[in-house]
Amino acid sequence: MLPRLIGCGPTRPVLLLLVPLLVAGCATTRPGAAPPTSAPAGSWSPTGSATPAQPEATGSPTARPAPSRTGLRYVFPVRSRKVGYHPTHSAYPGTDIFADCGEPVVAVTDGEILEVSRVDRFDPKGPRGPYNGGLSVSLLGDDGVRYYGSHLSVVADGVDAGVRVRAGQQLGLVGRTGNANNVCHLHFGISPPCPGRDGWWIRRGVVWPARYLDAWRRGVDREPAAEVRAWHRKHGCPPAPTSAN
Template identity: 40%
Template sequence: MRVDIMRSGHIARLAAVTGAVLAAGACGSPAGVAGVSTVPPAVAAEAAPAPDSVTATIPAPEPGDEPAATPAVTPPKGDEPVQVPPPKVSEFTYTFPVQGCDTSYQSKLLVLPKTTIWAAKGCSFVSPVDGVVHEVNIKNRWRPSTDRGQDREGRFVTVLGDDGVLYLGGHLDAVAPGVAPGVRVKSGQVLGQVGNSGNARDTASNLYFAISWKTEPSLWWVRRGMVEPWDYLDAWLKGNRTLSPAAETRALIERVGAAPKCAILCAAKATPDPKPTRRAKKPVEESKPVTP
């Protein structure tokens, strides 16, 4: 009998304690089922630090303790760049055809595939490459009344280069002494002086410069220019002295033939027929009476 009473009393005390715990849990939970926490995990994690964790407070920096600014780094000056010569693209060495003077020229097609190199009168026209003098004209035969194509360059010299290309320098003021057909010349050798002979007589002095191939003098329109020269002039002037027009010249010959017909500025002006002169009539002498 006593055992039952003691057991019932123990159960009653256990029930009372359990009820108090449940009541406390219900009051501490914001909402939801009693005994189940609705606090977000992050908040719970902050509220309950992990075992063996250490909490520290970092003090604010004192005035004057700020880190110093990193100074700018100036790289040391290196050596000047080494000027590397352009690659050699041919076995020939070329020279810009006007030496000793300031020059200018246009890099575009105007009428003929040639260029006009503007330079002061008396500047040196030199051979662009090693070769042999082909044609020389020391007389200024051009006349505006006829404007013959073969005379338009005035005084000129052509050189057949060792590269197989013909080079023309026209509008010369004079041809250098000793320059004659068949004479061998070197690249840079003076062939004449810049002027304005031929149909350039009303312009500033200049060099008519053209690239073509060897022909008979009767095919004068070929020597006046067949290959556009400015890319080669640019290269020779800026230091690439091995850029050669030989390949382009050979390709053009294969396309148009060695003796193409004249297509631009071919005809000369018609020569006016001279007017017949009238002979003056002799005055009729009056007959005079004869005195016996």
């Protein structure tokens, strides 16, 4: 018998010498197996429910910030080269962003203005809490999260309840109204909107903003929607404050 060449493709010939071989097939996958596909890390529905392909890592110091699932753009709330802030805040979650008075305060993402205060009603001798913020703006982002900035010196013209704004649009100027203790800064809070049952104790902030601010400052679109929804599922809309600071 003469040698004969058979193959499993144009580049892999097999030499048959004396013993005939039965070649069953040359497939590299199991019969009936589907070809490998790449799936997105997660998906997002209009109701805000996520269906990740893998659980998100939490608490890992090496974990990279999760990308925005809504595709929204996020920007740092103060447009200035000279800013500073602490990762913590007294008595409740929030962040004081220190910058010179008069620096622009901008919308952190696309959304709609919820509330505006253009009058400083804070009285050091009066009740603490309701008017601590002085001049302030509250924005409901398209991610369903409320973003609150207070102690402004000026609220920009045209920034009124119901007005649509875009990420980076100027909302006002850094100031020291309310209980800012004569220190120029922006108080920044993140919370659920709690429509119809809201109070200043929720609006001032319920989740720590620092890790989102860190990401936005680096140009990373990290969104707080999942953390805010988790907080809301656990706490609802508390009817009374835990602290008046």
